[in-house]
Amino acid sequence: MSSLHNDYPWTTHSGPIVVSAPMLKIALAPLAVSVSAAGGIGFLAGGFASPELTQHLAEAAELVKASNIPLHNGLLPIGLGFLSWGTDREVALKALQQYPVAAVWSFAPYQLSDLLEWSKAVRQISDNKTRIWVQVGTVAEAVEVAKTTKPDVLVVQGSDSGGHGLSQRASLMTLLPEVRDVFKKEGIEGIPLVASGGIIDGRGAAAALALGADGVCLGTRFLASSEVSIAKGYQDEVLRAGDGGVSTVASTIYDKVRGYRDWPQSYAARGVANRTFLDAVHGMSEDENIAMYEEATKLGDSGWGPEGRMTTYAGTGVGLVKAVSPAGEIVKSIRKEALEVLQKSASRFQV
Ligand SMILES: Cc1cc2nc3c(=O)[nH]c(=O)nc-3n(C[C@H](O)[C@H](O)[C@H](O)COP(=O)(O)O)c2cc1C
Structure with missing residues (x-):
């Protein structure tokens, strides 16, 4: 059993862990909770930690209650994602104190070293219960964050991703296995890698697993979910x-x-x-x-x-997104299709 299942015990074991990205103003409580209710890990977009954040978390808490997903360690079974360069840390920490969540995600700091103090603060106010996720875009970033911030999860974002990302980076096809290889060489252990960027369905998820991912994160696919907040x-x-x-x-x-x-x-x-x-x-x-x-x-x-x-x-x-579906169905179909694809691929060859 991977440590992702241990840390997020409401996640389903049949198939890869499916994560929905914290998309600013788009991934709010209904999407995040629906993904977690389907056995994935839904992230609520905390953005810069505006004053409305507490309302979004309050809504998430209500939806969690209504969905009957058990709280884990007293934490809401969702994640909360921040855009590090502009986060109002005081507002964010206050909100987290009132509504502790299973994971806090950081992305795009001005300097990677900015993440260290922030992660310490999040760990401290949650008695080390809230897990630290960081989204990175290069091998160098992955190594530096792994060695300094020591996150619980690294989200490795390839160049196919929607929304913001480093201007210069590789696609998951080469980025993820290289991160794996360099981690092995440098003796970096115990940090699950979640692949992000261009994964839309079970085929993409299966490919990411083959490249060495422990889970998959999707943004663009969830833009066509019933629960997303979008025009x-x-x-x-x-x-x-x-x-x-x-x-x-x-x-x-x-x-x-x-x-x-x-x-x-x-x-x-x-x-x-x-x-x-x-x-x-x-x-x-x-x-x-x-x-x-x-x-x-x-x-x-x-x-x-x-x-x-x-x-x-x-x-x-985006060209693979052709219908709006409930987020829970998206999560379940990705898990199922990924397993089918992997089994079918293996059965085509004699070992
Ligand atoms: C519309 C949109 C908004 C996004 N906003 C954020 C954000 O606020 N914070 C963040 O960390 N990532 C954000 N991302 C990037 C995602 O975290 C993730 O890397 C990306 O969606 C993965 O690639 P995919 O879109 O191909 O699935 C956004 C992505 C999209 C498509």
Whole structure:
């Protein structure tokens, strides 16, 4: 039994552990709790720890009660993800004290060393019960975080991922096995690796397991879940877009038009290419692009689409997302399909 099952005892053993990513303003209590209720690990997006965080956690606590998932060690059976570079730590810690959760996820600090003190604080206020998860994007980051912060889980984010990620990194296909190999060489043990980036279904999950993952994390797939907090125009665009290596781009322009100016410089965000991006490439000034974006926010759902300006963050796997399903069904079907794929693949060869 992997230590993930030990630490998160409500998770289902039949198939890989499926995690839903803490997507800012999108992955709220209904999605996180539905994923955990289906035997996965759902992460609520804590973002920068705005004052509404406690309300989201209160809602999660109600939903957990209604779903009959047992509390584990007195902790809510969900995770809470923060964007490290902008987290209001005081607000975050207060919320965690009131609503302790099973895991706290950190992503995108200005410097990796910023994670050390934060992780200590989270461990301290939870009597070492809350587990520390860190999402990283390179072998060097994985090694540094493993040696300094010593997290309980590392989420290894490959370049196919939707939303933000390091501008320069490899796909899971090479990144994950290299992290495994380097950890072995450096004697780093006992940190489960969760693969993230481009996994949409059981086939992707099976591939990640073959590469050495202990679990899989999905963001883009859950954009088409019934419980996600998303505009219809955004969700329709996720269902429409295909051939994600071409239709999506990693860029900083979407942050700029939306007023997010302080992301660490090594990050860009992947989303479906639209007018905002094309106009930027063709030389439109940032000010004009911002003004046009602001006009587009008044259009409602019709503001999305290739000729629209509203941002559709999604990964290269977007073309595999073709229907909206309840999050619990997504989790269960990924587990089942991953096992089938692995068994079928093995049966094609004589050992
Ligand atoms: C719409 C969207 C928003 C995201 N927001 C966050 C976030 O707030 N914090 C975070 O740590 N990761 C965020 N991510 C990245 C995810 O943690 C994860 O790495 C990614 O979704 C995995 O790739 P996939 O989208 O191909 O499944 C976001 C991803 C998407 C698609």
